[in-house]
Amino acid sequence: MVAASGLRVALGGRTILDGLTFEIPAGSFVGLLGPNGSGKTTLIRTISGVLPYAGDLSLQGRSLRSWPRRALARQVAVVRQAPTLAFDFTVEDIVLLGRAPHKGWLEPFTAADRARVREALAAVDLADAAHRLIHTLSGGEQQRVFLAQALAQEASLLLLDEPTAHLDVHYQFEFLDRVRALVAAGRTVVAVFHDLSLAARYADRLLVLHRGRLVADGPPAEVLTEALIARVFRMAARIHYLPDGLPCIQYLHPITENATSP
Numbered sequence: 001m002v003a004a005s006g007l008r009v010a011l012g013g014r015t016i017l018d019g020l021t022f023e024i025p026a027g028s029f030v031g032l033l034g035p036n037g038s039g040k041t042t043l044i045r046t047i048s049g050v051l052p053y054a055g056d057l058s059l060q061g062r063s064l065r066s067w068p069r070r071a072l073a074r075q076v077a078v079v080r081q082a083p084t085l086a087f088d089f090t091v092e093d094i095v096l097l098g099r100a101p102h103k104g105w106l107e108p109f110t111a112a113d114r115a116r117v118r119e120a121l122a123a124v125d126l127a128d129a130a131h132r133l134i135h136t137l138s139g140g141e142q143q144r145v146f147l148a149q150a151l152a153q154e155a156s157l158l159l160l161d162e163p164t165a166h167l168d169v170h171y172q173f174e175f176l177d178r179v180r181a182l183v184a185a186g187r188t189v190v191a192v193f194h195d196l197s198l199a200a201r202y203a204d205r206l207l208v209l210h211r212g213r214l215v216a217d218g219p220p221a222e223v224l225t226e227a228l229i230a231r232v233f234r235m236a237a238r239i240h241y242l243p244d245g246l247p248c249i250q251y252l253h254p255i256t257e258n259a260t261s262p
């Protein structure tokens with residue numbers, strides 16, 4: 001679905017992503033990890049087609065550079081943390097925006113578009129909220145509205161940039177269960193995580209960025225080692241394995257530059 005080879009991105013005269021090579025097969029759930037400033041959002045933005053890059057990057061076997069903008073917008077949806085909206089949009093208005101890439105310039109939304117919106121809202125259990133103002137919903141419900149927007153867009157690739165950062169633990173799991181159901185139904189997901197245990201639980205595969213380079217790529221139980229967490233995340237940690245093989249991380253203390261080994 002997505003393939004990168006020698007991918008390099010420079011912003012403001014600085015190399016932000018350096019020589020990334022990876023493949024993301026269709027129908028997989030990839031977790032993107034890395035410390036602050038390692039380049040995760042830049043990679044999400046690059047895959048979504050909004051940043052210039054050097055090297056090769058393809059979507060469905062076709063170079064991203066040759067994808068017409070509108071066709072790309074139909075294939076790729078980006079879901080960020082629910083933004084604070086300055087205006088009183090209804091839930092339906094927001095989800096309807098997901099239909100925009102399917103419309104011509106000034107072409108009005110049709111009954112078919114509204115039907116797609118209703119389906120998308122039903123899929124996130126918000127069918128009854130269509131006419132509510134977005135700011136009257138809880139943070140978790142708002143995040144589901146933005147997932148519904150991506151569903152209404154009918155994109156095959158969902159790029160989630162820390163979508164659960166402000167959600168309580170219940171909504172985090174509930175949201176990611178929904179995302180996993182979408183993957184089971186054939187969508188491809190790349191999601192940025194800061195919670196390593198959550199990433200291990202939900203993603204089939206983890207990519208780890210460190211200072212703009214890809215330093216690990218593989219199944220969670222192989223990628224998340226105590227050595228990697230120490231080197232990349234600068235945390236001393238112990239990893240315990242649950243009966244189902246999932247790694248469970250116990251953080252011990254931050255590793256500072258001149259700390260001696262405990």
Ligand SMILES: Nc1ncnc2c1ncn2[C@@H]1O[C@H](COP(=O)(O)OP(=O)(O)OP(=O)(O)O)[C@@H](O)[C@H]1O
Pocket residue numbers: 011012014016034035036037038039040041042043
């Ligand atoms: N437009 C820009 N111009 C110059 N530098 C930029 C620009 N956008 C991002 N950067 C820099 O690129 C680096 C990577 O940023 P990015 O947002 O991709 O990191 P991240 O891994 O998503 O970080 P975080 O976990 O803090 O969200 C940072 O050092 C950032 O300052």
